[in-house]
Amino acid sequence: MTCVLLTKTIPQSDYLSIKTYSNSSCLPKQSTFCYAMAASQSATAQESHTKQVQEIAADRNHLPERYIRKQDEEYGSLTTAGLSSPMTDDIPVIDISLLTSSPSELHNLKSAISSSGCFQAINHGIESSFLEKVREISKLFFGLSIEEKKKCFREDNDLEGYGNDMVLSDNQTLDWTDRLYLTVLPKHKQKLQFWPQNPTHFREVLDEYSSIVESINKLVQKALARSLNLEENCFLDQYGTTSTMNARFNYYPPCQWPEKVLGVKPHADGSAITVLLQDKEVEGLQILKNGQWVGVPIVRDALTINIGDQLEIMSNGIFKSPVHRVLVNSKNERMTVAMFCMPQTEKDIGPVDGLVTDETPRLYKNVTFTTEFFFENYQQGRRALDACKI
Ligand SMILES: O=C(O)CCC(=O)C(=O)O
Numbered sequence: 569m570t571c572v573l574l575t576k577t578i579p580q581s582d583y584l585s586i587k588t589y590s591n592s593s594c595l596p597k598q599s600t601f602c603y604a605m606a607a608s609q610s611a612t613a614q615e616s617h618t619k620q621v622q623e624i625a626a627d628r629n630h631l632p633e634r635y636i637r638k639q640d641e642e643y644g645s646l647t648t649a650g651l652s653s654p655m656t657d658d659i660p661v662i663d664i665s666l667l668t669s670s671p672s673e674l675h676n677l678k679s680a681i682s683s684s685g686c687f688q689a690i691n692h693g694i695e696s697s698f699l700e701k702v703r704e705i706s707k708l709f710f711g712l713s714i715e716e717k718k719k720c721f722r723e724d725n726d727l728e729g730y731g732n733d734m735v736l737s738d739n740q741t742l743d744w745t746d747r748l749y750l751t752v753l754p755k756h757k758q759k760l761q762f763w764p765q766n767p768t769h770f771r772e773v774l775d776e777y778s779s780i781v782e783s784i785n786k787l788v789q790k791a792l793a794r795s796l797n798l799e800e801n802c803f804l805d806q807y808g809t810t811s812t813m814n815a816r817f818n819y820y821p822p823c824q825w826p827e828k829v830l831g832v833k834p835h836a837d838g839s840a841i842t843v844l845l846q847d848k849e850v851e852g853l854q855i856l857k858n859g860q861w862v863g864v865p866i867v868r869d870a871l872t873i874n875i876g877d878q879l880e881i882m883s884n885g886i887f888k889s890p891v892h893r894v895l896v897n898s899k900n901e902r903m904t905v906a907m908f909c910m911p912q913t914e915k916d917i918g919p920v921d922g923l924v925t926d927e928t929p930r931l932y933k934n935v936t937f938t939t940e941f942f943f944e945n946y947q948q949g950r951r952a953l954d955a956c957k958i
């Protein structure tokens with residue numbers, strides 16, 4: 569977190585203590601916490617010359633050094649051992665249509681979030697055929713020629729658009745993925761120059777999907793508040809008048825050396841919640857649970873929802889933002905769409921009043937959780953969340 573950004577909510581003296589804190593971070597140097605939202609001010613000029621992963625994957629004889637994962641970036645007791653046959657976990661399946669009427673489903677939600685920070689949402693009200701449309705716009709876009717896709721190319725100093733890992737330092741390990749990253753809400757913040765014109769229905773489908781995901785976001789956050797016996801709007805009240813939502817279309821080409829790379833390095837999301845539309849057939853997502861990497865299975869028509877750092881802060885640490893990563897494989901491409909839902913970035917967030925008591929003292933400061941905040945922490949190889957701890 570930069571001093572500049574935090575001065576709004578945290579005095580200079582606290583900034584110094586944050587600095588000190590960073591030295592005790594247990595995170596490896598190159599870890600990629602929250603880079604999903606990282607700002608791009610320091611992206612180096614060489615970025616525009618970087619080949620896309622899709623192009624690199626086409627050369628099946630050569631794996632550039634920059635993509636080879638480093639041992640010191642690992643977490644948990646299962647590291648490479650977990651790669652060939654990842655354990656899968658029973659990530660709880662929650663019928664979110666019951667959350668307003670069934671106390672037992674509300675209880676299931678609370679225990680899912682407390683154990684994994686993640687659940688599979690079913691009966692969310694989105695037709696299977698519409699989920700197919702969302703997958704289809706992604707497939708059509710990533711299927712275009714590189715030249716066509718580069719019409720949406722992100723600029724060196726922007727996070728939005730099509731491209732691969734933002735290059736932040738010369739020895740950074742790169743993720744085996746190409747992405748299209750777009751702000752979808754609030755609508756006036758959309759940067760349409762990065763939105764694909766091809767396929768022609770891309771914008772219509774993404775706008776519709778975003779507004780449905782926004783309803784799901786509200787429903788889940790209200791339910792989470794009720795599960796703690798709090799007023800149902802207590803998390804959403806921190807959103808201000810509108811939400812922010814970013815979409816990230818992830819494309820993981822097959823890789824000849826799947827054990828040497830990661831689709832996405834270990835990270836936690838900086839959102840309040842993330843709603844992930846997984847590939848229909850190809851698995852790859854793992855979460856770190858009790859020190860072990862466990863696979864998140866595909867559940868037909870479910871949306872995989874995980875807690876992000878901002879809800880961990882608002883819940884004063886009761887809900888945990890899980891560390892997760894993505895594996896790739898040598899045979900099949902994989903595509904996912906992550907929707908990061910969060911309060912307005914201009915607004916301060918902090919633990920809700922009802923959760924700070926004598927027995928459960930405040931764990932996090934009030935912070936303005938901006939993209940720059942993520943970036944500063946990312947650069948120093950630590951979790952943004954840690955910098956918010958008291
Ligand atoms: O593709 C996936 O399964 C997860 C992607 C992810 O963690 C992210 O985009 O933040």
Ligand SMILES: [Fe+2]
Pocket residue numbers: 604835836837892
């Ligand atoms: Fe993520």
